[in-house]
Amino acid sequence: MLLERLRRLLPGLWAGMLLCIAAIAAPAAFALxxxxxxxxxxxxxxxxxxxxxxxxxxxxxxxxxxxxxxxxATGQGSVLSTEILLLLGTVFCTVAGYFALQPLMAAARAGQGALSFGQLHFISVGFFVAKLLCILALAWRAAGARR
Incomplete structure (x- = not known):
């Protein structure tokens, strides 16, 4: 029962965190x-x-x-569910969009690398948006799931 509640609650909280960072915190930092x-x-x-x-x-x-x-096991689905695919998408977007691109962005600031900081930032934003869409889809599916 607790795991089912977490499964329904966490995607919404996660999406809210991402939206707050993207729509409130980051713009406020650059404005102030x-x-x-x-x-x-x-x-x-x-x-x-x-x-x-x-x-x-x-x-x-x-x-x-x-x-x-x-x-x-009951023949009502696959071990590779849509929810698992959405979560794997979020992991990919996080790893590629933050952990892989941050070192490249630091190098671009120093004038190194094939891509500029702006280009890498644009790619990073794309991964962030894709992650947010995956999480919103996951939250939507969790909210509409039958008990």
């Missing part, structure tokens, strides 16, 4: 602080968001894996 300081603040926020996303994805993957295996 000098650009270099705002960049540091937003970088700090995105670092915490990335690690939180990894933890939430692992927790929800464990819950969804158990549900998918139970559904597959």
């Amino acid at each position: 602080l000098e650009r270099p300081v705002a960049g540091q603040v937003v970088g700090w926020l995105f670092q915490r968001e990335a690690w939180t996303s990894v933890v939430l994805a692992v927790l929800l993957l464990a819950i969804e894996r158990s549900r998918a295996r139970a559904a597959a």
